[in-house]
Amino acid sequence: MQAEPQAFDRVLSSMCTEPHPAARKAAERFLATNPGDPGTYPTISALEDDAVSLLGEITELPEPAGYVASGGTEANIQAVRIARERADSRRPNVVMPESGHFSFQKAADILGVELRIVPTDDDHRADLEAINSSVDDETAMIVGVAGTTEYGRVDPIPALGEIAKDVGALFHVDAAWGGFVLPFTDYEWTFADAPIDTMTIDPHKVGQAAVPAGGLLARSSELLDELAVDTPYLESTSQATLSGTRSGAGVASAAAAMETLWPTGYREEYHRSQRNAAWLAEALEKRGYEVVDPTLPLVAARLPRSTFDALRAKGWRISRTATGELRVVCMPHVTREMLASFVADLDRLEVRASVPVVSDD
Ligand SMILES: Cc1ncc(COP(=O)(O)O)c(C=O)c1O
Structure with a gap:
């Protein structure tokens, strides 16, 4: 093969980046491991636990459950899936500002939920009044974005969380891109101030891990268990991830990048x-x-x-x-x-x- 990978010296629009040297090395070392089969590959499985607990520290979510996904898309799909499993309604809806990532459209298509896309305010942020008037008894989830893909805007996360609680919906925060920068900004709130149920935060973006390394976090293992299926032929008993076999490279590089760079x-x-x-x-x-x-x-x-x-x-x-x-x-x-x-x-x-x-x- 003659092809050379793309250089980064003129790349100005990507939300991926060059992996940190420690992340690159870890990715190479764990390339042939599969965290989807923890009974066979226990070391990478333990590294995944470390990665999730570091993501918890970064986001200030206390002891979250979660896993290293293929990216923000998978994490968002899985979050919507948790909400759908929890919903009483037969036609649940998800309410999201129009600044939400298009992965939620995929989630809605795959999972058969209605996606209600609500216009943003003049500053491209979720408009609380508009969100409030779009929710109803069948709302299974409200999405807030912390670092929007187009304008880098941060929605009023605690206030959106309150609306979600009022209607009995889950609250998901998509911090796929912004999650690694928000701890250092001077917003009056932190994620710890909001009733967050699930969150997307991607090590393969600002976290400087190798692709594929997205992150799905859930407030508790009961929430994550909504995704679990039995795994008869494996030594582990259940699996909550969307993919079966997964890249140990992404997991190991996420753990290595965060251990090296946080905070x-x-x-x-x-x-x-x-x-x-x-x-x-x-x-x-x-x-x-x-x-x-x-x-x-x-x-x-x-x-x-x-x-x-x-x-x-x-x-x-x-x-x-x-x-x-x-x-x-x-x-x-x-x-x-x-x-x-x-x-x-x-x-x-x-x-x-x-x-x-x-x-x-
Ligand atoms: C806010 C946000 N969420 C989700 C995604 C999807 O992430 P991925 O491309 O890793 O699936 C992106 C991608 O840029 C994003 O900006």
Whole structure:
């Protein structure tokens, strides 16, 4: 095989990043293990327990149950599955702000639940009144997002949790991307202040683990047991995961990354990424572009479509929000030098665009 993996030096839109060296090494060592069969592979199974307990420390959820999933999509699907199993209704619904990730659409399709998508407020956050008026007796789950995919916004988590409790629904927080930065921000609340039942937090995003390493956490093992099926031919008795055989690489690298980086490494990384996001936002604003203020390390800005396309043609891996804004995610591999080079390319394009075209004749 001749192919080389993608370099990260122009990747500005991904929520994945280069694994930390300790995570890469652990992934290689545990590549041929299967945490789905703990009777045969007890070491990786013990590492998974360590990973879940570290995720509990990071999120301040006391002694959660959970596992290392294939990613945020699986974790969100499984959370909806728990809610559906708990629901009394025969046609349960899940209420989610429109900023929720599209994985919930997959969950709704697979599980046959109704997904109620509620418009966000002017700042792209869950609108509490709108959520309140969308819930009813058949609401099995309310979703709050802590670090939205498009704008990096954080929903009012404790208030959403209260609405969920009032209607007897489970409360799920999707912190797939934001979970590793929120401990270092200055929100007045922490996850410990909210009645959270389940949570998604992905080590393979800001956690700097190797793919695949998502995270599903549940407040108690009774909740996680809603997912469990019997496993007759294995030495373990039941399995709560969606996949059977799973990659020990993801699990081991998640444990290694968190052991190495929590809390100091993640704190330093958050501050560096946030400074980079602020720098890029200011640079774009100075050039006259409309910018969505980066509350977490993610910058969205309105660029002409032709400029966006020209930047992509120059090799920049950038993407757009549903309404067409440029979206730059300041992940650990994104340096100030990369951003300066991106802005320099933008400047060169703009100069060229402003020079009048002179015909040859
Ligand atoms: C908030 C959020 N939830 C879930 C996901 C899905 O995660 P994955 O792609 O690992 O399945 C993403 C992906 O970017 C995300 O941003």
